[in-house]
Amino acid sequence: MDGLTINSFFDNDGGFDSANGANEFVDLEFTYADADTHLNEIAELYSYTEHNEFQLNVKAFEDQMEMYKLKPLWQQLSKEQHISIILKLIDQLEVLDNTMRMKAARTLLYLAQGCWVEVQSDEEQQSLSRYNVMLLYRSGVFQAFIELLNLEIENATTANVAIRKIAVSLADSVDLRVILSVLYIITEVMRAEKEISESEYKDLLEAFVQEISQPIGDELLAVKLLGMITRFCSGSAPHFPMKKVLLLLWKISLVSLGGTDTLKRLKNEYRVREGLPVITEDTLEVSKTMRASSPPPTAGNDDNIPKRSRPFRRVRNIVISESLMKQSSLDEQEQLGMELEAQNAENEDDIPDYYRQLDDPMNGDKNGSALNETEFHKQPSIAASIPPSQHPTLPWAPKVRQKDIYQFMDISRRKFIGYSLPDNCETTAGLPKPICEGINILKRHLYTSLADVQIKREEEITRNPLTKGEDEVPINPTEILYQAILPNLPQYMISLLKILLAAAPTSKAKTESINIMADVLPEDMPMTVTQSTKLGIDVSRHKEIIVKAVSAILLLYLKHFKINHVYQFEFMSQHLVFANCIPLVLKFFNQSIMTYVGSKNIIPIMDFPSCVIGEQPELTSDLVIGDSEPYSWRNIFSCINLLRILNKLTKWKNSRIMMLVVFKSAPILKRTLKVRHAMMQLYVLKLLKMQTKYLGRQWRKTNMKIISAIYGKVRHHLNSDWAFGNDLDARPWDFQAEECTLRTCVDRFNNRRYFSQISNAVRFPDQTNLSNQNTGLNSIDNGVFNGIENELNINNILNSENLIENDDAFDLTKEFKNNYETWLKEEVYCANPIDWNEILKEPNLILINEIKNSIHYSTYFMKSG
């Protein structure tokens, strides 16, 4: 194959049944983390087509050093000289002449890359890169490059050239890529530094986190990058190198908001503050101890990608028809019997197979390595030799929601006493003892989430807007980010999803609106077969990296918003749902998932820094594609991220679970179970669990193995009837209402907490710029009252408009005619803040009621408007 060797583990083209027979039972040794290794994360920044540009960096460095009359040997210079050179380069970054500027930028990039000409090994390059990056950051290079980025974003000439071109190529984004690369390397080195517990650069790291978590100039860096993405998607800047922008956005967010550890710590911190018990279970840890289930045998039927791939129906508003309801009208008793029969009728061989989730093949290998997989599979004795410590019990402690207790008590009361006592879960009078015991058990497993507490507080504030003020909103990186992206959040979500769609492996080239390949395609198309193979791999790799970055960004934001305030999370997730995120993710999984997970779109020798260190082999000869890993880290990472996003969006939301059903997610998810990784399977099983009750008896009957796996692996909610669906909440006619109620709550939350600020920002941009310097503390302090005031004012205007229109029909009251001048003077011309204390001093019920009404009215108005 023209000198190409492919390290193949999975035979990607052939059917899996034969080729993978042996691998079928090998668990993937994949460990989920916030990001891949530092080396890989750096390597993924560059595409293989950028290879030639590395030499330009050295050239720039050598030229600069010649200008300074120094030898181009960085390591031979003293630290003082290093600093002096860096300071001179920064000075050069601010000159008018573009070539001079970019020369300095390239030199700095070469320094950030670790002066690879002078080193012999990867380790040496990394440690030099780390040293340089810290020096660069201390000297203010990051700040200087952000200004350079501002300049380059607004560079109208390059944008115009790119818009007119038919095929935008690498050449159109040369300068931008240099700038983004420097920013990315600094950020990534800082991220790696964050993982070292005793870092000598602790102070710099803290300064860095602080810097990127706050607006630089008047804009948060994350918002600037999101803005770039939106501009790219709107077509006005087709030359923006999206991969680098997305990677930078991801890393910036990760470093500023924090990864899994921070999330865990914050969650428990917030829970303690609310008086809730600390959570000790860690999904990552628990799933690590789990064993992957073997894929359901029936999955083989729809194993290969469906031959006639059904195009997804574009469902804008979910039409819920009766037919989507559970198909069985059998009563529960009968149903249960049927299921048991069905279970017995299952293939005998299959049954031990799904208990195998408790097996340890490692054990098996030690005991008798001669056993081949199939034999091993049939030996129940090995299953018996499992160490009992593996999973003596179910992996998760069961949970109960407050709602479940109410429901259980209500049903019991109606059954035994014949009346209901709404909102009372204390009195057990008249209930038989077993029921009381049941209630006690439910209460013991009661789990109150942060979201519950936050929702409750919101309800209270809504009910008593005057007495129950807003607590001071704590300013943390998440809050700053939310406030900054709130005005344009819908556009940002749409843009991110558009890119995700364009990068999905199943999507055809037909998505012409955006071309995410601009930063990988070279100006000249490849001439030889090797070159085009190389380009093919490069393109696929490029797409995979984009998917990785987008999925990581979305998941990270969702997770952080969720613990910060549940309505921030709901706002983002609602916009994701409106932008068709659910079908998009399903479409993503509707591919040959094993191919994707095992893909080999990597040429190790072309990766940075291998591609520049040491003797370079002739590129045409003996190019090894793929590494020795049996799976692609980034692809499993993306898959898990996307599954988690899907879970986050649909959890406890019947209307969205229905979308999973409408878009026929079950067979797609079932195929995904073939990937033998416990954590990934766990998220798939969760998704299947929530929709099981809608899938009908037939599905359950043929998929008992999945049902068992769900039982064994997913957390139980006591009393939850997930498989058979007698849930009162699941009535389809409530779905629309459910989404609308949620929307109202979210809007009310946003209006109250942020609307006053935003409207001020629109009206008085200058003032807000000034007050921005005070970190917006003032504006948050008076959030509640301002909000109401604003709404009142809008209401006034609204009323007066009505008055003009209905002049004839409407008689003004006498009081109004007599006093309107005073009112105008006090309320409109002077626009003094209303002295609410005045009202409280002399309780005037009518007035308060009026205010309340107008608040309701104006929220309604704003929604419809």
Add this chain to the structure above:
Amino acid sequence: MVMEAQSQQTQQILRRNRPGTSAKEFCQWPDENFEEMDSTLVVQQYIQQLIRKDPSNVEKLLTMPDGQDEGVWKYEHLRQFCMELNGLAVKLQTQCFPATCTQMTATEQWIFLCAAHKTPKECPAIDYTRHTLDGAACLLNSNKYFPSRVSIKESSVLKLGSVCRRVYRIFSHAYFHHRRIFNEFEEQTFLCLRFTHFVTKYNLMSKDNLIVPISDAGEIPGESEA
């Protein structure tokens, strides 16, 4: 230097320039020992006192009192430089016009962009001067980066370098294009000399970029040198 006997008297002295103070009387109050200063703006008071006494005594000016926080020390010095630089800017306004000096340049090779805007722009020299000084004042007075003048975060101290870099270009422009004004100003204030020593001492700028010649003896370079 310490005047024990006068300490009683010092108590009554209010160090204020009341409205209507004549130019002769301006700031004419006796010196105070650094240790005895008890306002919240000690460092500024101390620096200004030293400058009033002898602006050319760079060595003394830049010697940090014991136990002083270095971040604050650097911050207060830079603040003082920017304040005094406004004097130079006022003088430049009489000679440096957007029509004559269309670009911010020192030697021909280096034309600088004005970083005070969201996207750096090519401003005339006098506008660059104004914008940069305004920008510096904004940054140094911003609540976000410098909420306190007693202790300053590391991340904010890192911002001082870029201010120095930009502010220095005002000196170099004045020196190369408005030498008379520069010399007049420098004779009175020794500002460029002080600034040069300051950025060198704290490694805020590269020596090679300090293009305005300064002799170590602290003398003002004459026209003949250039």
